[in-house]
Amino acid sequence: MSNAPLIFEGVRKRFGQGPWVIDGLSAEIPLEGLTFVVGRSGEGKSVLCRLAVGLLKPDAGEVSLLGQPVHQMPEGALSLLRAQTPYLVQGPALLDWLTLEENVALGLPASEAKARAQEALRALSLEAWSERLPHHVSPALQKRVAIARALARQPKYLLMDEPTTGLDLEAAAQVHQAVLELKRQGLGALIVSHDWNAVRHLADRVLELKSGAVAFLGSARSFFAQREK
Numbered sequence: 001m002s003n004a005p006l007i008f009e010g011v012r013k014r015f016g017q018g019p020w021v022i023d024g025l026s027a028e029i030p031l032e033g034l035t036f037v038v039g040r041s042g043e044g045k046s047v048l049c050r051l052a053v054g055l056l057k058p059d060a061g062e063v064s065l066l067g068q069p070v071h072q073m074p075e076g077a078l079s080l081l082r083a084q085t086p087y088l089v090q091g092p093a094l095l096d097w098l099t100l101e102e103n104v105a106l107g108l109p110a111s112e113a114k115a116r117a118q119e120a121l122r123a124l125s126l127e128a129w130s131e132r133l134p135h136h137v138s139p140a141l142q143k144r145v146a147i148a149r150a151l152a153r154q155p156k157y158l159l160m161d162e163p164t165t166g167l168d169l170e171a172a173a174q175v176h177q178a179v180l181e182l183k184r185q186g187l188g189a190l191i192v193s194h195d196w197n198a199v200r201h202l203a204d205r206v207l208e209l210k211s212g213a214v215a216f217l218g219s220a221r222s223f224f225a226q227r228e229k
């Protein structure tokens with residue numbers, strides 16, 4: 001079997017009696033670098049992320065994450081796996097009554113939580129804000145803190161659903177810097193994005209979803225070469 005960190009094999013998913021949202025999805029996504037997931041709104045990008053980390057179960061097919069069969073794992077084993085592959089959900093993700101540092105430290109082993117949180121905040125140049133509450137900093141900064149929180153878990157792989165949606169250009173650029181910093185540290189990530197500027201400048205690889213299946217999976221260079229034909 002391939003050692004790709006994320007593998008979908010013949011995956012189908014629908015909600016109730018609705019149409020198939022994911023319809024025969026097969027893909028092997030390599031660990032290295034940044035893989036951007038693109039596709040129109042409603043094509044199933046967020047559903048793909050939730051299937052990847054076992055928050056949703058497929059109706060058919062198999063999903064493997066870091067070599068583990070996510071589609072059939074019990075919740076306890078899944079939460080351990082999610083600690084190695086944090087998933088940054090679409091929209092805000094911080095607890096508003098905790099400081100930024102406390103948010104990053106949340107769930108880490110108590111004896112090392114503070115040190116690891118501070119280190120992750122420093123890695124993303126956020127240490128000056130560590131004592132602030134989320135609603136006292138900008139949405140971009142909150143997103144960077146969410147990335148720091150993922151980083152503090154010393155993950156093997158990261159999934160991010162639209163990390164820059166709703167941010168202005170400058171704020172998005174700050175989040176992109178944080179993503180590049182992760183890449184510099186050797187961390188691979190799957191990133192859902194509508195931001196073509198980001199896809200163009202940051203993606204190593206593109207996965208295009210269409211009608212619930214893979215319309216393209218390959219290098220960003222070949223993706224854009226094909227579109228521009």
Ligand SMILES: Nc1ncnc2c1ncn2[C@@H]1O[C@H](COP(=O)(O)OP(=O)(O)OP(=O)(O)O)[C@@H](O)[C@H]1O
Binds near residue numbers: 021047048
């Ligand atoms: N929990 C759910 N119950 C019912 N339908 C759902 C559920 N989650 C997603 N869907 C449907 O599945 C389809 C795909 O949704 P999804 O959120 O994955 O799209 P998306 O590609 O992430 O869109 P966007 O770019 O707007 O975020 C949509 O038609 C959506 O309405």
Ligand SMILES: [Mg+2]
Binds near residue numbers: 045090
């Ligand atoms: Mg979505």
